[in-house]
Amino acid sequence: MADSKEQELKTIRKKLKELLVSHLSLEDVIPEKIKDDEILFGEGLGLDSLDAVEIVVLLQRNFGIEVKDMSQGRKIFYSIDTLANYIYENQKK
Amino acid sequence: MYIAGIGIVFNRGRGLVNLEKALIEGWVKPAPAYQVPAETITDKQVLKEARRADNLTKMATIAAFDALMDSGIPEQSKEKLGVILTTAFGPHVTTFGFLDDILTYGDAGVSPTLFSHSVHNAAASYIALNLQSRGPTLTMTQFADSFHQAIILAESWLKEKRCEYILVGSADQIGKVMEYICSRKLKPALDGKIKPFNCAKEPESIPGEGSTFFLVADNEKYNKYGSISAMPSNNKKNDPDLYILDSDGMCGDERLYSRLAKNKGLFTSYAPIFGSMLTLSSFSCAAGALMLKNQKLYACPIKENPHNFNILTKNETLSVHKIKCLRYNCYQEELIIQLEMKNF
Numbered sequence: 001m002a003d004s005k006e007q008e009l010k011t012i013r014k015k016l017k018e019l020l021v022s023h024l025s026l027e028d029v030i031p032e033k034i035k036d037d038e039i040l041f042g043e044g045l046g047l048d049s050l051d052a053v054e055i056v057v058l059l060q061r062n063f064g065i066e067v068k069d070m071s072q073g074r075k076i077f078y079s080i081d082t083l084a085n086y087i088y089e090n091q092k093k
Numbered sequence: 094m095y096i097a098g099i100g101i102v103f104n105r106g107r108g109l110v111n112l113e114k115a116l117i118e119g120w121v122k123p124a125p126a127y128q129v130p131a132e133t134i135t136d137k138q139v140l141k142e143a144r145r146a147d148n149l150t151k152m153a154t155i156a157a158f159d160a161l162m163d164s165g166i167p168e169q170s171k172e173k174l175g176v177i178l179t180t181a182f183g184p185h186v187t188t189f190g191f192l193d194d195i196l197t198y199g200d201a202g203v204s205p206t207l208f209s210h211s212v213h214n215a216a217a218s219y220i221a222l223n224l225q226s227r228g229p230t231l232t233m234t235q236f237a238d239s240f241h242q243a244i245i246l247a248e249s250w251l252k253e254k255r256c257e258y259i260l261v262g263s264a265d266q267i268g269k270v271m272e273y274i275c276s277r278k279l280k281p282a283l284d285g286k287i288k289p290f291n292c293a294k295e296p297e298s299i300p301g302e303g304s305t306f307f308l309v310a311d312n313e314k315y316n317k318y319g320s321i322s323a324m325p326s327n328n329k330k331n332d333p334d335l336y337i338l339d340s341d342g343m344c345g346d347e348r349l350y351s352r353l354a355k356n357k358g359l360f361t362s363y364a365p366i367f368g369s370m371l372t373l374s375s376f377s378c379a380a381g382a383l384m385l386k387n388q389k390l391y392a393c394p395i396k397e398n399p400h401n402f403n404i405l406t407k408n409e410t411l412s413v414h415k416i417k418c419l420r421y422n423c424y425q426e427e428l429i430i431q432l433e434m435k436n437f
Contacts (some may be wrong), residue, residue: 014405023204025144027137050145053205 004037005088014086015062023058024051044079052077065090094251094322096432097258097315098164098308100156101379103367104301107133108159109383116380116391117408120365122285123268125266143219145206147187149304150216153178153264156304157220164308164315166258168404175228175256176220176251177247179239181371183213183232187337203349214262228256237344239263240375244323244430251311258315262306263372275300275369279342287369288400289340291363292351295328298342301368305375307382319434320381324417325432326427333431334413335390335405338362339367349402349421360402365394374418378430381416385434388413 017031020040024047038044041052055077059065065087067073076086101108101145105115105128117122117388134140134151138156143151157176166174188211194203209215214232221230229250233243247261273296282288284298291297308320336356340347341364353360367376384390390411393404416432 028146050206057202057204061198 007070009088010082012063014088016080016083016087019058019062020045020055024054034080036084037079039079040077040083054058059087062088063091094248094308094311095313095316095320096307096318096382097166097310098160098162099302099318099379100159100161100163100262101376102129102133102156102305103127103150103303103376104129107155109163112379113387113391115366116383118437119392120286120394125141125285125297126272126299127303129302130269139223140221142223145210146211146215146219147184149180149184149186149259149264149266150210150219152266152302152304153216153262153306154219154223156264156306157224157260157263159180160260160262160306160308161224164258164310164317166308166315169255170258171225172227173246173257174226175250175259176181176217176218176226176230177243177250177259177261178220178232179243179261179375180213180216180232180234180241181236181265181416182271183234184211184215185271186266187211189235189268189270193353210362220260223270224260225386229288230238237371237374237420238426238428240372240378241323241420241428241430244321247309251309257312258308258310260306260308262304264304265302265370265372267300267302268306272300279345286395286397287341287364287392288395288397289338289364290350290360290395290400291400292340292347292349292400294346294348296340296342296345296347298369301341301373302371303370303376305369305379307375307378315328317386319385319432321378321382322431322433324429324431325431332357333415333417334358334411335381335384337381337416337418338358339364339373339377339418341373341394343369343371343373344421344423346425349419349425353419354400354402358403359405361391361392361393361405363379365369374420374428374430377418378432381418381432382391385416385432395407396437404430
C-alpha cells in the first residue's frame with residue numbers, strides 16, 4: 001500500500017515539475033533538476049504571485065483540483081512535495 | 094524629426110547588419126512564410142523580465158531595445174522618452190490561444206497570464222518597463238495606416254514637447270488563424286515570390302512577421318539616418334531619388350500602383366525580403382534609412398516588371414537624398430512616409 005502511494009506521488013511530482021517548467025515558461029530550468037523539497041516561491045525556484053495564480057489554473061486543468069481556500073495556499077504551494085501531497089490527497093476524494 | 098537609432102527583428106535575423114546582408118543577398122524563398130526564427134528572439138539579457146511574454150512582445154522589446162542602444166542618447170533621457178507601438182493585428186496568436194482555452198477548459202480554467210497578454214498594449218507596456226521610459230506609452234492600430242499615423246503622432250508629441258525622444262515602431266506576428274485567413278481571402282504566392290511591380294487586380298501575398306523601431310528626436314544632433322515625416326499625398330513636382338513601394342498583396346487590388354510607373358526616380362520594393370504585412374511601411378523605412386546613411390542602393394529583390402517601372406536592378410553606391418515609402422491602403426488612399434538626408 002505504502003509502495004503504491006509512493007509510486008503515485010513520484011509520478012505526480014514528475015508531472016508537476018514538467019508542467020511548472022512549461023506552463024510558467026521557466027527558462028533554463030530542467031524539470032529533473034528541481035528538487036522535491038525545493039522552495040517554489042521567493043529564494044528557491046523564484047516564483048512570484050502571478051505564478052501562484054497560474055498554478056491554481058494548472059491544478060484545475062491537469063488534476064481536476066480546485067484550490068478554493070487561498071489561505072491554505074502558502075502551505076500547499078511551499079514545495080513540489082507539498083503540492084504533490086495535496087494533489088494525492090484531493091484526487092483520492 | 095530625425096532618426097537617431099534603428100532596431101529590427103525580421104525573418105532573416107536581428108539588427109541592421111542582418112538587414113543590410115539580406116538587402117544585398119536579395120530574395121530567398123520563404124519556408125513557407127516569412128517567420129522569425131525562435132533563436133532570433135532569445136536574448137536573456139534584454140528579455141530577462143519577459144519570460145511570460147509572447148513572441149510579439151519579444152520581437153517588439155528586442156527591436157525597441159536595439160533602437161535605443163543604436164541611438165546613443167544619454168541614460169537620463171528616459172525621463173522624456175515616449176513609446177508608440179503600431180500593430181495591425183496585435184497579439185492575435187495569444188488572443189486565439191486564450192479563446193481556445195475557454196472552449197477547452199471553460200472560463201474558470203483559462204490562464205490569467207494569457208488573458209493579460211492578449212490585449213494590444215501588452216507589448217508596449219513591456220517595452221516601457223524594460224527600458225524604464227517615463228514618457229507616454231501608446232499602442233496604435235489602424236491596419237495599413239498604422240505606421241503612417243504613428244509618425245504623425247510622434248511629430249506632434251515632439252512639437253508639443255511632451256517628449257524629447259520617441260521610440261516609434263511596429264510589430265506584427267504570423268499565426269495559424271492569420272495564415273488561414275490569408276489563404277482564403279488573399280491569393281497566396283505559390284512560387285514563394287511576392288511580385289510588387291505586377292500591379293495585379295488580385296496580387297499574390299505571403300504573410301510576414303517582425304518588428305522595427307526607430308528612436309526619433311527633434312534635435313538635429315541626433316540625425317544619424319536622416320529625417321522622417323508623414324506626407325499627406327504624393328507631390329508630383331517633388332519626385333524623390335527613390336520610391337519604395339509597399340505593394341505586398343495585403344490590401345487587395347494593386348492596379349493603382351501602375352500609374353506611378355511614369356514618375357521620375359528609381360523604384361524598389363522590399364516586400365519580397367520581409368513578407369506581406371500591413372505594417373510593412375516601417376520595415377521599408379528601415380531599409381530606406383539604412384540606404385540614406387550608407388549612400389548605397391540595394392537592388393529590387395524580385396525584378397518582374399510588366400509595367401516598365403524604372404526599378405533598381407543592382408546594388409550600387411549612389412548619391413541618394415530623398416526616399417518616399419508609398420502604400421495604397423484598402424480604400425486606395427495614398428500613404429507616404431518621406432525619408433530625407435540633407436547633409437552627409
